[in-house]
Amino acid sequence: MxxxxxxxxxxxxxxxxxxxxxxxxxxxxxxxxxxxxxxxxxxxxxxxxxxxxxxxxxxxxxxxxxxxxxxxxxxxxxxxxxxxxxxxxxxxxxxxxxxxxxxxxxxxxxxxxxxxxxxxxxxxxxxxxxxxSSTGSAVSVERFELEADAVADRVVEKLGRARISVIGEHPAGFDTCEFNANELHELTGISVDRVKLDDAFEKAKSAPAERAIAHRAEAAKSLAGLDDVDQEQLDRSFRLLCALEDIADENKADSIAVRCWPETFVDYGCAACGPMAMMNQAGVPSACEADVYGSATTLMLQELAGEPVWMADLVDVDETDDTAVLWHCGLAPLSMCDPEAQAEATIHTNRKMPLLHQFPLKPGRITLARLSQAKNEKKLMIAGAEVLRAPMAFTGTSGVVRFDKRVADVCTTIMDEGLEHHFSLAYGDHLGSLRQVAKRLNLPVLQIA
Known part of the structure; x- marks a missing residue:
């Protein structure tokens, strides 16, 4: 304060x-x-x-x-x-x-x-x-000619039979996370199952102790500092991971979207970030704040990249060095950790509970995307960027990035267009195939970088 x-x-x-x-x-x-x-x-x-x-x-x-x-x-x-x-x-x-x-x-x-x-x-x-000044002017979206693209074909086919389990409701005041399941199904073919948050907590509480212990042993191979956080809360985190696994398995869900706060802290007693990061690493993209469209986008990118993906907030832009910071509490999969850094177990900075991942992102080429409903018009936002090797910007998982366009221009487009605050990202250059995915879904493309 x-x-x-x-x-x-x-x-x-x-x-x-x-x-x-x-x-x-x-x-x-x-x-x-x-x-x-x-x-x-x-x-x-x-x-x-x-x-x-x-x-x-x-x-x-x-x-x-x-x-x-x-x-x-x-x-x-x-x-x-x-x-x-x-x-x-x-x-x-x-x-x-x-x-x-x-x-x-x-x-x-x-x-x-x-x-x-x-x-x-x-x-x-x-x-x-x-x-x-007056309000900002809109940026023109683009539509592309249909081209042969086996990767795009595979992605669209995957989406057409995919399922997302949304656990709980999105937080009040987070219009970015609103969704209509019928509209999403008509657009992509994705089906959405709803799970009550309390049911997820009950599954976590009843998870076998030996299963949670096994998850902890696996995490200890990569995460430093597990012994330094509250052990009861840490156990709840691994039990919550068991619950998320079971929900995905029972519903045959390809991706999940979770109301990760405040109830996981105040009603259950741990942070959901670490368990969701582990689901990301296991190939079940997991979106915070019950963001179903974010979950669909991460699933799309995972199918393109063939490796774990992540959904983050853009939290800072600096015009002096033309960089920005992508961050989310501690949700990034371990495969995105900079090999020169040690991944750590940590606590949520506000709620002071484990389990979160903490590390800077590894350097490399990335693609960002968002299946967007900004200004009530569906579109696919895409961007290219480079993660720079840099000290950790903020606690949790974060990366300093340089977009393919000036960061000031990227920021202007995001704000003028009223884009959502969640951006999905994958390593590699997937812009071409994303354009073809959009064409197959009859979506205009908004390329911001």
Whole structure:
């Protein structure tokens, strides 16, 4: 909270220095009631020209949507970056404005946006431009001619008979994870089974002890630090892995999507990240936050790459060195670990429970994709990038990447298009086959890099 308070104060100082008059409270709004009170205070002070929502930390998009709907003026969202120092991702503001942009776009609400430090060079011009600018313009999608591609044929055939088990409901305010099972089936042929979260927990609790012990012994071959975390919580993690395996086996699921928080922490007592990472490694792509379209995309990429895949958030962009950071708590499969680093067992940075993987990604060529519903139009987003060998940016699993286009342009497209905050990735260059998969599914392609 201290860092968030500091960044909030610096943001208001930048607004003052830019000569932009503001009304409303200058305190952090940490819950719905505080946000509603802030909006009421603003409404009681007369007409305004712009509603600026300063996204100091990650939040879901529910209050942003509510404030935008109540406002009769343009809306802008401003997120602030944080240093890549290998510690916990304290703010995660970029992911927050990404989530908000998607929700606003899906609701048909216009928005302006900024991702910049309050102390960045040219911040005054950026802020005055934000106050005066119009909403971003859409990027043209592409359609490609049908070409012979045996790999694309195989992927489409695989999707046409695939099953996804979704465990629990997606979190409130995560419009990025909404899905319609019938629409997904019509588009890809994928069938979706629903599993209650409590049923998954009961399966975990009843898992044989020897099976959980065997999973721990296998994990100890690659993960350092298993003895350094809470052992009861660690045992629950391996029991949850057993439950996920059983659900996938019983439902003949090719991929799963899991409501991984908060219930796994508060109701069951461990983190789901490590077990889901192990499912990824075992060839059952696993998506956080019950993101079914993300799960479908990871399955698509796994079939293309023939190796484990991962779904991550884009959490930071740095125009000074033209890089970005892909991160998720601790979900990456062990095969993606940089061979010069030691994979570690760790705890969730917020909930302080195991099991998570922790390591930087190995360097190499990657392809990113997202079966997207941004602005209520289905499309396939694709991008090419390179993972750079770099120190671990944040705790958990993360990679520093350089896109095939300038990171500023990539960021602009993501935000203007209101793309989802989850991106699936696989090592290798699969852009050509992805275009042909899209053609076979009658989907337009949005290539952002």
């Amino acid at each position: 201290e860092f968030a308070e500091e960044m909030k104060n610096r943001a208001f100082a930048a607004l003052d220095a830019a000569g932009i008059a503001t009304i409303g409270p200058r305190t952090l709004a940490c819950d719905t009631e505080q946000a509603e009170a802030a909006l009421a205070e603003i409404a009681g002070q007369g007409d305004i020209d712009l509603l600026l929502i300063i996204q100091i930390t990650f939040t879901d998009a529910s209050m942003t949507i509510e404030m935008a709907r109540q406002s009769n003026v343009p809306v802008a969202i401003w997120g602030v970056p944080e240093p890549r120092i290998g510690g916990r991702l304290r703010l995660n503001a970029y992911c927050g404005i990404n989530l908000a942009a998607h929700a606003l776009g899906k609701a048909g609400l216009g928005y302006r946006w900024l991702f910049s430090s309050p102390d960045a060079p040219g911040i005054t011009d950026k802020l005055t431009g934000l106050a005066a």
